[in-house]
Amino acid sequence: MAFEFKNKDILELLLKGKREQIQEQIDDIHPANILSILREYNGDKLNLLHHFTDEMIALIIDYAEDDEKYEILSLFPSSKQMEIVEEMASDELVDLLGAIQPDEANEILDKMSREDAKELVELMHYDQDSAGGIMAKEYISVMRNMTVKETLELLRKEEPEAETAYYLYVLNESGQLNGVVSLRDLVISDLDVRISDIMHEKIITVPVHMDQEEVGRIFEKYDYLSMPVVDDEDRMLGIISIDDIMDVLRFENTEDIFKLAGIGEGESLNNSLKESISKRLPWLFVNLMTALIASATVNLFQGTIQKVVVLATLMPIIAGMGGNAGTQTLTIIVRGIALGELTFENAKRVLIKEVGVGLLAGTSIGITVGLLAFFWDQNPILGVVIGLAMLLNMIVATISGYFVPVILKKFHIDPALASAVFVTTVTDVLGFFFFLGLATLFIEYLI
Amino acid sequence: MAFEFKNKDILELLLKGKREQIQEQIDDIHPANILSILREYNGDKLNLLHHFTDEMIALIIDYAEDDEKYEILSLFPSSKQMEIVEEMASDELVDLLGAIQPDEANEILDKMSREDAKELVELMHYDQDSAGGIMAKEYISVMRNMTVKETLELLRKEEPEAETAYYLYVLNESGQLNGVVSLRDLVISDLDVRISDIMHEKIITVPVHMDQEEVGRIFEKYDYLSMPVVDDEDRMLGIISIDDIMDVLRFENTEDIFKLAGIGEGESLNNSLKESISKRLPWLFVNLMTALIASATVNLFQGTIQKVVVLATLMPIIAGMGGNAGTQTLTIIVRGIALGELTFENAKRVLIKEVGVGLLAGTSIGITVGLLAFFWDQNPILGVVIGLAMLLNMIVATISGYFVPVILKKFHIDPALASAVFVTTVTDVLGFFFFLGLATLFIEYLI
Numbered sequence: 001m002a003f004e005f006k007n008k009d010i011l012e013l014l015l016k017g018k019r020e021q022i023q024e025q026i027d028d029i030h031p032a033n034i035l036s037i038l039r040e041y042n043g044d045k046l047n048l049l050h051h052f053t054d055e056m057i058a059l060i061i062d063y064a065e066d067d068e069k070y071e072i073l074s075l076f077p078s079s080k081q082m083e084i085v086e087e088m089a090s091d092e093l094v095d096l097l098g099a100i101q102p103d104e105a106n107e108i109l110d111k112m113s114r115e116d117a118k119e120l121v122e123l124m125h126y127d128q129d130s131a132g133g134i135m136a137k138e139y140i141s142v143m144r145n146m147t148v149k150e151t152l153e154l155l156r157k158e159e160p161e162a163e164t165a166y167y168l169y170v171l172n173e174s175g176q177l178n179g180v181v182s183l184r185d186l187v188i189s190d191l192d193v194r195i196s197d198i199m200h201e202k203i204i205t206v207p208v209h210m211d212q213e214e215v216g217r218i219f220e221k222y223d224y225l226s227m228p229v230v231d232d233e234d235r236m237l238g239i240i241s242i243d244d245i246m247d248v249l250r251f252e253n254t255e256d257i258f259k260l261a262g263i264g265e266g267e268s269l270n271n272s273l274k275e276s277i278s279k280r281l282p283w284l285f286v287n288l289m290t291a292l293i294a295s296a297t298v299n300l301f302q303g304t305i306q307k308v309v310v311l312a313t314l315m316p317i318i319a320g321m322g323g324n325a326g327t328q329t330l331t332i333i334v335r336g337i338a339l340g341e342l343t344f345e346n347a348k349r350v351l352i353k354e355v356g357v358g359l360l361a362g363t364s365i366g367i368t369v370g371l372l373a374f375f376w377d378q379n380p381i382l383g384v385v386i387g388l389a390m391l392l393n394m395i396v397a398t399i400s401g402y403f404v405p406v407i408l409k410k411f412h413i414d415p416a417l418a419s420a421v422f423v424t425t426v427t428d429v430l431g432f433f434f435f436l437g438l439a440t441l442f443i444e445y446l447i
Numbered sequence: 448m449a450f451e452f453k454n455k456d457i458l459e460l461l462l463k464g465k466r467e468q469i470q471e472q473i474d475d476i477h478p479a480n481i482l483s484i485l486r487e488y489n490g491d492k493l494n495l496l497h498h499f500t501d502e503m504i505a506l507i508i509d510y511a512e513d514d515e516k517y518e519i520l521s522l523f524p525s526s527k528q529m530e531i532v533e534e535m536a537s538d539e540l541v542d543l544l545g546a547i548q549p550d551e552a553n554e555i556l557d558k559m560s561r562e563d564a565k566e567l568v569e570l571m572h573y574d575q576d577s578a579g580g581i582m583a584k585e586y587i588s589v590m591r592n593m594t595v596k597e598t599l600e601l602l603r604k605e606e607p608e609a610e611t612a613y614y615l616y617v618l619n620e621s622g623q624l625n626g627v628v629s630l631r632d633l634v635i636s637d638l639d640v641r642i643s644d645i646m647h648e649k650i651i652t653v654p655v656h657m658d659q660e661e662v663g664r665i666f667e668k669y670d671y672l673s674m675p676v677v678d679d680e681d682r683m684l685g686i687i688s689i690d691d692i693m694d695v696l697r698f699e700n701t702e703d704i705f706k707l708a709g710i711g712e713g714e715s716l717n718n719s720l721k722e723s724i725s726k727r728l729p730w731l732f733v734n735l736m737t738a739l740i741a742s743a744t745v746n747l748f749q750g751t752i753q754k755v756v757v758l759a760t761l762m763p764i765i766a767g768m769g770g771n772a773g774t775q776t777l778t779i780i781v782r783g784i785a786l787g788e789l790t791f792e793n794a795k796r797v798l799i800k801e802v803g804v805g806l807l808a809g810t811s812i813g814i815t816v817g818l819l820a821f822f823w824d825q826n827p828i829l830g831v832v833i834g835l836a837m838l839l840n841m842i843v844a845t846i847s848g849y850f851v852p853v854i855l856k857k858f859h860i861d862p863a864l865a866s867a868v869f870v871t872t873v874t875d876v877l878g879f880f881f882f883l884g885l886a887t888l889f890i891e892y893l894i
Contacts, residue, residue: 028649032668040792063670152599155634165631183630184612187602202475220697221479223510223690225672242689243670249693250667253700254782257707261778262771269783269793273803280775281808284768288812291767292819299760305752312759313746316766316875320738321731324709328727331708335701336716345487346716356720361728365735372739428763 007037014048026051031059038072046075054080058087066099082111089161091136091244094123123238131215132208134248135229135238142168142195144178149191151181163241166225170199175235177203177228205230208237212248217340219245256338259416260331262287283421290421294319294428301436308446310377311439314386318435321365322393322427329354329401330419337405337415347406354398362394381445389435393427400426454484461495473498478506485519493522501527505534508543516543517551529558536608538583538691541570570685578662579655581695582676582685589615589642591625596638598628610688613672617646622682624650624675652677655684659695664787666692703785706863707778709734730868737868741766741875748883755893757824758886761833765882768812769840769874776801776848777866784852784862794853801845809841828892836882840874847873
């Protein structure tokens, strides 16, 4: 008993053990562990996997990243592949089929039973990022007049997978959801009680077209283990389980962090150089455009800089601080939007607070910078110019940090995506404009 | 049946309904919904809550943020408070007691049974961010020789809370964990089978001092609904449930995003102006220090700028692009560290790739900027100077974007915390140094 199995020990077991002898030992190995061994092992991978049941291999594929799934499946001969596919949950199969070439996907679909294939094609039609795109078709439905005893017998017969077993659903003739019973409700109830007596009738459901990030928020709010997905007429279509939602939330969080840093969708640490370049270079060029705008602003004041070169020295402070203050505010706002915390009710209060932050931070940083510039250059007007420019730029920074993501959101653009570029462009351009503009106004006192 | 209850409808029910009449209707309302109604309601809150059982109020407190918990509890008279407290899970009580004044906490502890209070004080001794700090003491343990039938009878008698019921634990005489049975295992097994026959013996456990972020990663890897927490001798101390982990992951993700943007720990959208200023201003001053370093670098080359003012115009491009490329790399690395994806095995490959990105992106951006500068100023040497400076700075950006977080991690400093400041300082300072230094070298061709 230890915190985690040692992968090395498992590897040895799989390579050297005889199937009969090791069966009991490998039964409890978690598919996630086998997956990580598989990733590191450079020998014949099929040789490692031949100990496992189709069900276990289906689970290993389940835990694999989308682009690894087919790689693992295709280790096996074609007939065995179909046996594994039959053990896979429908949502996992959709992920697998979505990640491979259409002709490979069709090959697999052709070999499946017509009914299964039809169900899958239906699932594949939903937007990948919607509730329909991540739901599974497998769930247990029970009748309202069944007793707890009968239901327990049904479960013993059906042996549902863990994810499928958390809740049992009661549907009416039209397939509409009438009630839910959790496994816990079931085991704590007397055996002769009827499902209709213990089922919950007010059910929180997920509409099939809801965005997966929104679905994640509902899971976070209500702490359910799985939730039913319904169509516009409340007919039950499938379920989403919490382990899928954990993946969704991790993905969405990473995506938000990356977008804030100007990294294209879906980059990961393991991408190749070519993939990374193709995801980052476009954003660098977008940034180049905005840097050119800042540069053009400075260019307007070449004459002033020519006369007072110390201005060039102080420019990085103005741009840097404005960018930082703007990034702080925009990050707070982008995260507030992502977590659903920025609402109609608190929007005005948040805006006023951010302006307050700009005012107060701008005043204290402005005075500090002004004094530093004064002591350094012995010119009080230079201190006033940079201090005032700093104050103005910090206010601009917090205001644009607030409005840029809010406006992007209004236009249904992901606020994480372009906010940072916009805000730093605004703070660079206006920061230089305030600073060099004020310097131009007071030029006679600065020379 | 609808996607979510309308808060307005529930509010009306609670305010106007007679207890007997509405009992059945309010039984199924989710505590998270009542919490949001409570937050918005400005009248007598106690009046809304008097319909609910102590158990329900304990759940509402469970769903509340840490700083709201005591606010809700203290709506009630002192005797009722204790009844509610008795219904709360130990991990929730620890959160509540940790968020209030010590004397208020002691008052509550004094009124509890000595045994409960001792258990709580024990729990409160663990680091808030460790497994011990988020675990609950409540779990179901069963004997290995019990049958499934006997176990189901035990559950019907004990009526454990949902979170407590996912798994049943088998302990030996010393309290060490011998096996685990899931509720699903239980309901699909024959009634006369013994627990020892269906229990899993290879158990993945969480050491009590493990950091909560690490615990979150283990949950993400293995998809368990709850996990046992053990001490150094594998004695079981408590359990952590997936809903607590969802909160942990959300918190840690927000923290990482905020730290990358230079926002102090724990700021939220709802902080007051004073709180926000106190969390952001220190970082702005840190940034000011680094901006001064960049400024001092430029100052070294005042003579050069004096002679070729166009250099001042182009400075924002060098600094901006270096900062962006550095931020891209460091974000990839910080996230890779947070998700446990950056390992000893792939570290070198990732570094080489990042240098490759710097080289390729630097070359293409460098050539573009060089050509633009050439066409604009009609001076090929200016183009070469800025193009070369850009290339060098992009390589520096990706290298520092890699090493800064990796080195911070080595010194056990959260890489998200200070990486952005360090990296942009490096790219600003070296960017200006390359650009203005090269310009100084080639000054005779630039005038």
